[in-house]
Each structure stands twice: as structure tokens, then as C-alpha cells.
Amino acid sequence: MIEEVNSIFSFIQDPVLLVDVDGKIHNMSHRVSRFFNKIRNVLIGGPITEIISDSDWVRVKNMKKQQDLKVSVKLETGDQKEYLAMVKPLVSNGEIASFLINVTPIMDSKKKVHEQRVLYTFNDVKGISDSIQNVVDIAKRIAPSNTTVLLRGESGTGKEIFAQAIHRESHRKDGPFIALNCAAIPESLLESELFGHVKGAFTGSSADKPGRFELANEGTIFLDEIGDLPLPLQSKLLRVVQERKIERVGDTKSTPVNVRIITATHRNLEKLVANGQFREDLYYRLNVIPITIPPLRERREDIPILIDYYMKKFSEEFFRSPKRISEDAFELLLSNLWPGNIRELQNVVNHFVQLEIGDLVTIESLPNYLKHVNETERRVEKEAAINEKYSMKSSNRINEKEIIIDLLDQYGRDTIGKKRVASHLNISLPTLYRRISKFKIK
Ligand SMILES: Nc1ncnc2c1ncn2[C@@H]1O[C@H](COP(=O)(O)OP(=O)(O)OP(=O)(O)O)[C@@H](O)[C@H]1O
Numbered sequence: 162m163i164e165e166v167n168s169i170f171s172f173i174q175d176p177v178l179l180v181d182v183d184g185k186i187h188n189m190s191h192r193v194s195r196f197f198n199k200i201r202n203v204l205i206g207g208p209i210t211e212i213i214s215d216s217d218w219v220r221v222k223n224m225k226k227q228q229d230l231k232v233s234v235k236l237e238t239g240d241q242k243e244y245l246a247m248v249k250p251l252v253s254n255g256e257i258a259s260f261l262i263n264v265t266p267i268m269d270s271k272k273k274v275h276e277q278r279v280l281y282t283f284n285d286v287k288g289i290s291d292s293i294q295n296v297v298d299i300a301k302r303i304a305p306s307n308t309t310v311l312l313r314g315e316s317g318t319g320k321e322i323f324a325q326a327i328h329r330e331s332h333r334k335d336g337p338f339i340a341l342n343c344a345a346i347p348e349s350l351l352e353s354e355l356f357g358h359v360k361g362a363f364t365g366s367s368a369d370k371p372g373r374f375e376l377a378n379e380g381t382i383f384l385d386e387i388g389d390l391p392l393p394l395q396s397k398l399l400r401v402v403q404e405r406k407i408e409r410v411g412d413t414k415s416t417p418v419n420v421r422i423i424t425a426t427h428r429n430l431e432k433l434v435a436n437g438q439f440r441e442d443l444y445y446r447l448n449v450i451p452i453t454i455p456p457l458r459e460r461r462e463d464i465p466i467l468i469d470y471y472m473k474k475f476s477e478e479f480f481r482s483p484k485r486i487s488e489d490a491f492e493l494l495l496s497n498l499w500p501g502n503i504r505e506l507q508n509v510v511n512h513f514v515q516l517e518i519g520d521l522v523t524i525e526s527l528p529n530y531l532k533h534v535n536e537t538e539r540r541v542e543k544e545a546a547i548n549e550k551y552s553m554k555s556s557n558r559i560n561e562k563e564i565i566i567d568l569l570d571q572y573g574r575d576t577i578g579k580k581r582v583a584s585h586l587n588i589s590l591p592t593l594y595r596r597i598s599k600f601k602i603k
């Protein structure tokens with residue numbers, strides 16, 4: 162029996178504790194020790210009041226039925242933090258003999274709400290680079306109006322954050338924000354998702370159903386991956402954009418809708434238009450205010466800020482104290498090309514917050530793929546560096562540092578300036594950043 166219980170605990174993914182009526186911890190899932198950064202074998206056999214406060218334990222002890230409870234947890238740092246504890250008293254021989262306690266961070270439950278209802282605002286857009294600040298400025302300026310916006314940018318650059326933030330800063334903020342990813346829904350269902358259908362319009366349509374446009378009435382509709390909208394639906398969307406009226410599938414009458422349209426894509430719409438895959442007239446209707454979010458590799462000054470931000474966020478979430486990052490790991494993070502942009506950076510930070518046991522993040526603690534990518538990158542750059550040395554030599558100037566300073570003075574020290582310096586020297590932007598830090602250029 163004991164073995165069975167133990168194997169259950171090694172199987173449970175949540176932070177769950179089994180505590181007897183005297184408050185002794187009998188068993189717990191591995192997640193608990195990771196959660197609280199405490200050693201499992203030390204906690205087992207010890208008092209639950211090592212984790213929760215004495216008064217919270219008294220409240221747990223008095224529970225007669227399953228209940229949720231806010232408890233404050235003692236953190237390693239000496240701070241107290243509130244968590245949600247789901248408590249289930251276990252009865253043996255007609256009496257409560259022990260309690261199962263499942264602890265979850267309150268932030269986690271909030272996050273779920275966040276995903277459903279609470280939308281991002283411009284405060285959630287982190288970054289100090291001129292390029293991201295410019296984009297935020299433009300977005301803030303156009304937010305209050307009803308104009309149609311097209312958000313462009315690579316995957317993971319923050320298109321969804323911007324769409325929500327624009328809605329939150331518009332006069333429609335109390336109205337609905339309805340999102341639909343055109344690439345995620347099978348073509349056969351997309352039309353009815355967008356425009357709704359009437360009963361009997363097709364097999365399985367047993368009742369009338371409003372589409373996303375109707376649901377977004379008085380608010381904003383966010384059509385993500387608009388470049389993936391099939392051509393027949395593009396024509397239908399064009400009509401809605403022009404007339405602001407929708408027709409449910411199978412219906413003959415049209416209903417007026419009052420929606421602001423925000424679309425997004427990571428694809429090159431102009432190319433799609435040129436190839437006949439995207440309607441040109443729709444393109445012009447949607448591309449009223451284009452906002453392009455720059456990729457992370459073009460605003461490297463934001464990388465440390467984002468690492469810091471997510472380090473704090475995830476450390477809190479996983480009950481860890483924030484870690485330091487070794488110089489070479491930091492350099493690797495700075496020079497990474499981040500093809501998955503901020504989403505990728507989030508994953509990497511999450512990886513080392515959860516998996517690195519010590520308080521120093523080294524290259525070893527980074528995900529393997531990052532090391533490999535960078536090996537290739539570094540090799541390419543090494544070759545480039547050799548060529549570059551020759552070109553520097555041939556120009557008969559020995560002091561590389563001086564050349565770079567001169568060029569920075571000439572082109573400016575913002576990202577655009579640095580890009581120009583890099584292209585002047587015929588080196589990549591990451592290489593330039595590495596030189597700048599190597600020579601400690603201010
Ligand atoms: N400037 C930023 N500051 C902080 N977090 C950000 C920022 N930009 C994006 N993120 C975060 O990165 C993740 C990806 O952002 P988002 O989903 O908005 O990107 P996307 O452009 O819609 O990507 P995709 O094309 O893959 O759908 C989200 O978790 C978001 O919170």
C-alpha cells in the first residue's frame with residue numbers, strides 16, 4: 162500500500178502534499194521541492210509549518226470537507242507569499258486521518274483569467290529600444306480611432322499583445338475583443354466561425370449560431386494570420402469590410418455590425434498579392450495603418466531587459482530566487498538571432514529558471530539547440546571576422562576600436578546607426594555588438 166502511494170506521488174505533476182492530523186508531512190510530489198526550492202527528503206517527516214504559516218495550518222486542520230484556502234508560504238528569502246491551497250481531508254475509520262494539499266500560485270490562476278478576459282495593455286510591452294518605442298508610439302496614437310490596423314512582424318514579436326493593447330486604449334475598450342486565428346481553423350469551418358450560420362445551413366448545424374463578427378459587435382475583431390485566409394473567404398471578408406454587414410451561412414438577410422478590424426500576419430502580403438494568393442483590393446482595405454513590430458535581433462538592447470523581466474516573472478511563479486547569468490552565457494544570449502523572437506526568449510528563460518539548480522546560469526544551463534545554433538553561427542562569423550580583418554588591414558588602419566568609434570559617431574549609436582556601421586564594415590550586427598562590448602565602447 163505504502164509503495165503504491167509513493168508511486169502515485171512520483172507520478173503527480175502538481176505540487177501536492179500528504180499531511181497527517183498532527184501536521185507531519187508524510188509524502189509529497191517532487192514538484193513541491195522544486196516549487197519551494199527545498200530538499201524533499203528534508204521536508205518529508207518534518208512539520209507542514211515549514212512551508213505554511215502556523216495559523217494557516219490551524220485552518221487546514223479544522224477543515225471537514227474539501228475546500229480551497231489562501232495560505233501564506235514562507236519563502237527561502239524570508240518573504241511570505243500567498244498561494245491557493247486546495248485541501249482534501251482523507252477519512253480513515255470514520256475519522257479524518259490526513260489531508261491532501263495541492264498548492265498553486267495565485268498568479269497561475271490569475272493567468273488563466275488573464276488569458277480569457279484580461280487583455281494586455283501597452284504596459285506589458287517591455288523594451289527600451291527606439292524601434293519598439295516608436296512602434297508603441299504609433300500604436301498608441303492610432304488606438305483611439307476606429308481605423309483598421311494591420312500588424313506585421315515575425316512570429317513571437319508581440320502582434321497579439323499589440324492588438325489587445327490597441328483595443329484596451331480605444332473607445333471600444335468596454336466592448337468585446339474577439340480573436341480568431343485564420344490559420345488554426347480548417348477551411349470548411351472558417352466561414353461559419355467568422356460569419357455564423359443558421360439552423361440547417363449544413364449537416365450538423367442544428368441551431369443558429371452567431372459568428373465572430375457578430376460577437377465582436379461594438380468591439381474589436383482580431384483576425385490573426387490573415388495571410389492564410391482562403392481566397393473565397395477573402396471575397397466575403399472584403400464585402401464585410403466594405404459594407405459592415407454580415408450574412409450568416411445559409412441566411413439571405415444581412416445584419417449590420419459595428420466592429421473595428423485589426424489583422425495580423427507574419428507573411429509577406431505583397432508577395433501573396435503578386436502571386437495571386439491574396440486579393441489586392443482586400444489588401445488595401447486592411448493595410449490602412451500598417452504597424453511593423455521589429456524582430457528581437459534588430460533591437461538587441463531589449464534582450465537584457467526581457468531576460469530580466471521574464472527571470473523575475475518565472476522565478477516568482479516557480480518560487481525560485483532570480484539567478485545570475487555568467488558572462489559567456491549572457492553573451493551567447495545577446496548574440497543569438499532569436500528566430501522565434503520574444504516567445505523563444507521566454508522559453509529559454511523558463512528553461513533555466515526551472516532546470517538550473519544553482520544560482521548561476523552558465524552556457525551549460527541553456528537549451529542544447531541554442532548552443533548548436535550558436536556554434537554554426539560562430540563559425541560563420543569567425544570566417545567573416547577573418548575576411549573582415551583583411552579588409553580592415555587593407556584599408557591600412559590598425560586600430561579597429563577607433564574605426565568603430567568613428568563610424569558610430571558618424572552614423573549614431575541607435576540601432577539604425579549601428580546597423581549602418583555594421584554594413585559599412587561588412588560585418589553582421591551581432592559581430593558589431595560583440596566588438597562594442599569587447600572594446601568597451603560607450
Ligand atoms: N515587448 C514585449 N514585452 C514582453 N513580452 C512580450 C513582448 N512582446 C511579446 N511578448 C510576449 O511574447 C509572447 C509572444 O507574443 P505574441 O503572441 O503577441 O506574438 P505574435 O507576434 O502574435 O506571435 P505569432 O506570430 O507566433 O502568433 C507572448 O507571451 C507575449 O506576452
Ligand SMILES: [Mg+2]
Pocket residue numbers: 320321385
Ligand atoms: Mg499571434
